Each structure stands twice: as C-alpha cells, then as structure tokens.
Amino acid sequence: MTETIANVPYVSLRVGMEAELTRALRADDLYVYANSSGNLNPMHLPKEDGDGDGRPEAVAPGMWVASLISAVLGTRLPGPGTLYRAQTLEFVGQAHAGDVLTARVRVLAKEPGRLVRLATEVFGADGTPVLRGEAEVIAPERALSFRADDIPGLTVQSHRHFDRLLELAEPLPPIPTVVVAPEEPDSLAGALLAARHTLILPILVGDARQIEKAAQEAGESLEGIQIVDVPDHKAAAARAVQMVNEGLAGALMKGHLHTDVFLAAIVQRDTGLRTARRLSHVFVMDVPGLDHLLMVSDAAINIAPDLMAKADITQNAIYLAHSLGVAEPRVGILSAVEKVNPAIPSTLDAAILSKMADRGQIKGGLVDGPLAMDNAVDLGAAMTKGIKSMVAGRAEILIAPNMEAGNMLAKELTYLAHARSAGIVMGAKCPVILTSRADDEHARLASCAVAALNAAHGGGV
Known part of the structure; x- marks a missing residue:
C-alpha cells in the first residue's frame, strides 16, 4: 500500500x-x-x-x-x-x-x-x-x-545472478571442451574468454584456416590451443562427439554451425551421447529485478513434446537447478490458463506432470500446473486467482507447452526485459553448451559457467 x-x-x-x-x-x-x-x-x-x-x-x-x-x-x-x-x-x-x-x-x-x-x-x-x-x-x-501512486519505478539492468555463477565456477578445474566450428570471431572469442576465466580448456575442431582467420579478426592468440582440422561441419561434429566418448573431453560447445548439424551427431543411436533421458535445452536467465535465476525449457530442441518427453524436460531442468545450487526448485508447468480444460491439451499434460511429481516419477523439485505465465511468476496474480501452491507466484523453472512458446518467452525476456541468458543441453553424457550465433561473449561465458557447475555436480544426475 x-x-x-x-x-x-x-x-x-x-x-x-x-x-x-x-x-x-x-x-x-x-x-x-x-x-x-x-x-x-x-x-x-x-x-x-x-x-x-x-x-x-x-x-x-x-x-x-x-x-x-x-x-x-x-x-x-x-x-x-x-x-x-x-x-x-x-x-x-x-x-x-x-x-x-x-x-x-x-x-x-x-x-x-x-x-x-x-x-x-x-x-x-x-x-x-x-x-x-x-x-x-x-x-x-x-x-x-x-x-505517490503513479511514480514510475526503476529496475537496474544488472545481472548479479550471473556474476554469482561465475564466482562459483571460476575456482573449479577447467573442463576440456570441444568447440565445434569456431570459425567466426564471436564464437571463437567466447570460447577463449571462457578459457581465460578458467572455465574451459578449449579444443577447437573445424576448418583450421577459418579458425585462424577468425582469431586474426578478433585480435586473439591461438598459442597453446589444440586445433583439430576438420573442414566439414558434419564431420567436425562427429569428431567432437567421438572425442567425448574417448574420454578426451568432458563437454561440447557449439560454434558457428547449424544447430541441427551439431545435435545430429549427439543423438546418433550408436555413436552419439544419448542417455536414458531425452535431450532438452534449458535457458538459464538472469532477469533484471527478479531475485533469483529463471530457467525456461524447452525452447530449442523438442518441437511438440508429448507427456513423457515433458517429464524428461522437467527432470532435466530440475537436475540443472540442483547443480546451480537450488536444492528444491519450484517448477511451473505453463499453459494459457491455470485450470484444467480438456480443450487445451497442455493443461492436461501439466496436471499429470504435477501428479507424477507427487508420486515420485519426477524427483527433486516442487512441480505445479497448469499455470498461466502471470500466476507462475507473480505472487499477487496467483493470490488474485485464489491459487494455493508452493510454486505459483515464485516459479524458478518454467516448462513451456511447446518449443514455439518457450522460444518466444525466452526471447521476449531477452529483448524486452533485458535479461541475459545462458544455454545448455541436458540429458546427454556430458554438458552441451548450445549458444546462438546471435549471442554475445557474455552469454557464451555464462553458458560455460553453467556447464562447469553442472559437470562438477556430476552432470546433474
């Protein structure tokens, strides 16, 4: 008041x-x-x-x-x-x-x-x-x-949650990380910046001439950096996965190549990095004005996940939250409304996922849904709707009904709310740092910090 x-x-x-x-x-x-x-x-x-x-x-x-x-x-x-x-x-x-x-x-x-x-x-x-x-x-x-009812408020565009992640990650031993096709200045500079922060020990796999050219354009030195010359992107991704399987690296990082080419090598049934869980992408977001990290999943891999895929997506995000120091994350399963409506299939999935968590089929977090975006993140909105929940109004993980919704949500937070985001793929044998070609070096650095913390936690499992 x-x-x-x-x-x-x-x-x-x-x-x-x-x-x-x-x-x-x-x-x-x-x-x-x-x-x-x-x-x-x-x-x-x-x-x-x-x-x-x-x-x-x-x-x-x-x-x-x-x-x-x-x-x-x-x-x-x-x-x-x-x-x-x-x-x-x-x-x-x-x-x-x-x-x-x-x-x-x-x-x-x-x-x-x-x-x-x-x-x-x-x-x-x-x-x-x-x-x-x-x-x-x-x-x-x-x-x-x-x-003073109508005095405009202020939100400082600081990213203290990412600063804390870096503080936690930098004392850890650097992860040997295969960076696939870092053949333009931004993707290369991001990996080298993470190396300077002792987050990763980069191994560069791709077109050696293009990598050296990118280093010159970025004003970076490649002295002491291992480069594996594989000019073809598909072959470079396959070689990177092979190096992880051979124990030569403990993480993968996407460079300047298409995501589908990168992921195709990871999901190969016999030679890839599959586990019992489905792969899913998690955006770890530092939203100015929010007093905790916010995770959004899945916004990059699973286009229209069914119920069991959503269960894996939810579990992956919970495991990642554990590795970032959140002991019992609050997970909001999103839909357009907060009541179960058979005409909106995502509300049915959300209700089932909540019950699966109650029965121990999803572990390690508090899961509730369906929740609309407002009553997932705003306690006042949840109270207005009469929702009694440990999650409503304070969700730390948001599970989107499909990839389009998750992707739009993450980008709206980035471009309208001035959030910074880190991207990582969960469910593989090792952390997979999946950044966008539009990401700046700070986003790439944060993604490496998340991967380092996840690896130190045993992959989140």
Whole structure:
C-alpha cells in the first residue's frame, strides 16, 4: 500500500520539531545515481576498484547522502510543498553499499517570508556521523497531503545472478571442451574468454584456416590451443562427439554451425551421447529485478513434446537447478490458463506432470500446473486467482507447452526485459553448451559457467 505523506505548514512549525528517515544504501542505488548524475567515478561503483588497492570501495557519493536530507525535508518536515533555499554540508564520514543510514532534521528558527532554518545530519546504524549541516527552506503555506501512486519505478539492468555463477565456477578445474566450428570471431572469442576465466580448456575442431582467420579478426592468440582440422561441419561434429566418448573431453560447445548439424551427431543411436533421458535445452536467465535465476525449457530442441518427453524436460531442468545450487526448485508447468480444460491439451499434460511429481516419477523439485505465465511468476496474480501452491507466484523453472512458446518467452525476456541468458543441453553424457550465433561473449561465458557447475555436480544426475 502506498504511504500518504502530509506536511507541516509554516504556521504550525515550532522550533525544536524533528523528523527523520531511515533507509538502507543498496548497491543498485549507486548505479542509479551514476546514471542519473553522470558521475562515473569508480570509487562509487560497487564492482570497481577506484583507488587501486585491490578491492572495490562502493563509497556513497556525498551528494547521494545529502539527498537523504532532501527526502526528509520534502516528505516529513516541513514536507510536501517545501522548496530549498540553501544547504551547508560538512562530510565527516563515509557510507558504503549495505549501510543503513538515518537522515534527521530539526527546526532551528522561523523567519519572515516562510523561511525556516533547520539543523541537518546523517548518521549510520551505530550512530557514527556521516554528514552534518544546516538547511534553509521555504515552508509550505497550507496543509497538503500526497500519495505517490503513479511514480514510475526503476529496475537496474544488472545481472548479479550471473556474476554469482561465475564466482562459483571460476575456482573449479577447467573442463576440456570441444568447440565445434569456431570459425567466426564471436564464437571463437567466447570460447577463449571462457578459457581465460578458467572455465574451459578449449579444443577447437573445424576448418583450421577459418579458425585462424577468425582469431586474426578478433585480435586473439591461438598459442597453446589444440586445433583439430576438420573442414566439414558434419564431420567436425562427429569428431567432437567421438572425442567425448574417448574420454578426451568432458563437454561440447557449439560454434558457428547449424544447430541441427551439431545435435545430429549427439543423438546418433550408436555413436552419439544419448542417455536414458531425452535431450532438452534449458535457458538459464538472469532477469533484471527478479531475485533469483529463471530457467525456461524447452525452447530449442523438442518441437511438440508429448507427456513423457515433458517429464524428461522437467527432470532435466530440475537436475540443472540442483547443480546451480537450488536444492528444491519450484517448477511451473505453463499453459494459457491455470485450470484444467480438456480443450487445451497442455493443461492436461501439466496436471499429470504435477501428479507424477507427487508420486515420485519426477524427483527433486516442487512441480505445479497448469499455470498461466502471470500466476507462475507473480505472487499477487496467483493470490488474485485464489491459487494455493508452493510454486505459483515464485516459479524458478518454467516448462513451456511447446518449443514455439518457450522460444518466444525466452526471447521476449531477452529483448524486452533485458535479461541475459545462458544455454545448455541436458540429458546427454556430458554438458552441451548450445549458444546462438546471435549471442554475445557474455552469454557464451555464462553458458560455460553453467556447464562447469553442472559437470562438477556430476552432470546433474
């Protein structure tokens, strides 16, 4: 519920009156301030080392701290209708991301023309002073109240969940990874970037001349990198799979070749990397504003999966979530509506999958469906519909009814909600890093981190 804020007009102000406001300084506040003010001093940016001492400072800009005083004046005392005339500031301490700060003002004097002087201060949770000074304002003439119902909100486009995945993955031993046809700059640079982050140990299989040309265009060195010259893409994919089966590599990564050619070698019955479970693709997505990773499956392999294929898709996603540190992931089985309707087959599949999970045929997660997108991810929407569920409103995995729906959902999150995505194929003998040719190096890096964590977890099984 939005708070109603009211003022104290000039005639009602008395010397000695006080008001205060307490709030936590979040890392996101520093990014908002940097963007709105143009102050990109690295001393104030959460992940930057601004003074070269080897650690980030994340010091709050002095004027951000001072803005807390403005907030008290504008919302508490005198409140709505107040205008600044002057402010003195003495910075006597520092605040950092994570600190809880209190700003306090106290009326010192009333002067003609509705002028009011106030003592101002900001201090930390332990009482340590950060700022003190004196403000002069024009107080409001009449009583006013205000509800900020329609103030636009802000979502910082940070990707802290992917940052955490990288932190978890980088101490692990690099996985020997066959990169198939990295014959253009982006796909090659992504693999080499992952190697620099010690996520993978790349083995490049493809047209050696094209790979060397891509390295020159990307300004990359191939020194110390094993290259297996197989110019034909179909043969390169087959050779890569063979290397995994021979124990020469522990993961596969798609380069600049068509997905169907890449996957065809993996699903070969006798020579591929099949297991008892069906292969499925999982997008691991870091959506700005969402407080957890979001997984979407299947958006790339199974076009129109039947019930048992969906069971494997669901199980694969759960196993992947386990390897990323989610002990009991919440899985929402999506459809257009949240009620079973025989005219919508995906609602029947969703209800059966939920019951299969209840009976232990799908293990390791909380599974519920059918759920529409809104009541899968928004608790308010779920409550409005009267859905009582441990999954509704807080799903961490979304199982799409078919590939078209999953693909559209993932790309809408990427291009409209500014999500970043990692892509991996589950259900094979080893992690399969399946990136799009449109992915940037950050997406490829995140995909390698997911693969590394999955491999360290024994493939998620």
